[in-house]
Amino acid sequence: MIELFRAHIIDVPGDPLRGTAGLRAIEDGALAIDAGRIIDLGNYTELTARFPQAMQHDWSGATLLPGMIDIHVHFPQLPVIGSMGLPLLSWLSERTLPAEAALDNEAAARDAARRFLRSLAANGTTGALVFGSHIAAAQEAFFQEAADSGLRICSGLALGDRELPAPLLRSADQCYRESRELIKRWHNKRGVRYALTPRFSVSCSEAVLEVCGALMREQRDLLFQSHINENQDEIALVRRQFPWADDYFATYERYGLTGRCSVYAHNLHPAPDECERMAAAQVAVAHCPSSNAFLGSGSFPMQQHLKCGMRFAVASDVGGGTGFSLFKEGLAAYEMQRQRDDGVALDPAALLYLVTGAPAAILGMGDHVGSLDPGMLADFVIVAPASDGTLAAVLDAVTTPEQRLGALFTLAREECIAATYVGGREIYRRSG
Ligand SMILES: [Zn+2]
Known part of the structure; x- marks a missing residue:
């Protein structure tokens, strides 16, 4: 009809x-x-x-x-929206990771998933690339609720074997086994797609990144998501953890964690050569302006990304971000560019594109x-x-x-x- x-x-x-x-x-x-x-x-x-x-x-x-399509938003972080006064690494250790550890029972995880998915829909978001939980049972509950929600959801188990609270730590071998099981159960099933999700290089040893590369080779059509170049202290820590790496992207590059369906959140402080290599590797960037401002992480060099030919879209990054509204993020992106000497003059058409056509294309859904x-x-x-x-x-x-x-x-x-x-x-x- x-x-x-x-x-x-x-x-x-x-x-x-x-x-x-x-x-x-x-x-x-x-x-x-x-x-x-x-x-x-x-x-x-x-x-x-x-x-x-x-x-x-x-x-x-x-x-x-x-x-609207949100290409960077964290399922377990809805309750920490508005946690003021902390920069990234202490915001993670003091507020966010303890909250993520609370999803250790199925009822809590299911309730969190329902509220999260309802918040997406209530804000006009119809599809999302969702950063998952480190807890496999919580991520399983999330996938079940996502399939029932009607939304177009891509997501995956968050992975890390260091720099995390004990309840969230998993060995590289566990990361491999739990991811593989969830991929088998959910990738391209009931409207859900799987995104391999190492949290960031800070919390991933080389063994975990190696496992991610192996999973990407085993299942070529997986999506991939992680974080990069968000905060100067984070970047300095990565430099100490990976002394062989010229920059942050090199830590992912070595393990083959690149390609057209790879989304890196933030990229506020890329080296010129790093940005060029990311663009050449065809990865995309999730630009999360309200989170960047809220955590005092920095401002997005959009002009540099355009010059490199890098694809990017605007995303919420709840719970560093200040809510699920992609209208609000569009406004924040506009304001952030207005503040920069090299700021891109964004008009309403560009803002709408950055929350609709751009993220659709990045997730490989631009034809639909x-x-x-x-x-x-x-x-x-x-x-x-x-x-x-x-x-x-x-x-x-x-x-x-x-x-x-x-x-x-x-x-x-x-x-x-x-x-x-x-x-x-x-x-x-x-x-x-
Ligand atoms: Zn994030």
Whole structure:
């Protein structure tokens, strides 16, 4: 059955950062979907005439955007959002890793997974690359809940054999066996994809990185995620731990942890040659501006990444990040670039691309999701703020789609998401 969703429609079919396209906007438009896919979009009156039998969903006045995709967010860290006053390494040891160790029983893990997944959907996020738990049973519970959530989730067991609290430590051999079992159970099963997830070189001996390389060779289509160049103390520690390595990336490079479906979070302080090698290795970067500011880690050299030809997208990094809203992260990215002498001038089209088309392409899903082109899977979000709030007042005054989108990135947050759809199926509806 064909369904028609009436709303102001905005998406970005190309890459505005590299000049291939800008905003596509249809005031009082409609999106036609059938069997979970987009079959048409256009003016509401015209589409109603074309599909007179369609079931109508009247979101007139609201804005319909492609579903947002978060390529760096930590499943066990929701409870530590807002842990103020600490830089990265003490934030990890004093607040975050103890909280991660609390997922040592199934009920706690399942409850955490449900809340986490619901928070993604409630913020208009339809897909995510999720940093998992170090505890295999907790990660199993997460995968089960992810499969039931309807979201497009890629995730994996976090790995490390040092610089972690005892309940999270696993030997290299355990890392191998537990990862392999979860890959067998979940990779490309029930809508879930597996991402190999060494926490960062700080917590991984060479034996663990070696195991990761072996798993990547055994299963060529795995995704990969880790952290890099987030904080100067962290970088100095890696230099001491790996005296043979010229830089941080070299610690991953040696073990073959590269390729088109590899995502490294942060990369705030890369050496020029390091950035070039990362781009040549085709890895992508998750830029997490609110986390970088919150932890005082530094600011993102976006211009350097563009010059290197590196792919990147904007992500939340909950719980270093300040919440799940990718609107908020887009605003933070915009503000961070405004502060830099070499800052990239981001416009609303670029921000929307960095949370839709860019992350979709990085996760190898760019042919299916990320824009509202006919033929794409029907992943989209309805943004409808309360009529008596600030955002509604601003939207009443806008005269262009760019202004509408600029207002959404600046003011729209979780409470403005009215409904979230994945593959044409409503997976979240705001109550009230
Ligand atoms: Zn992270």
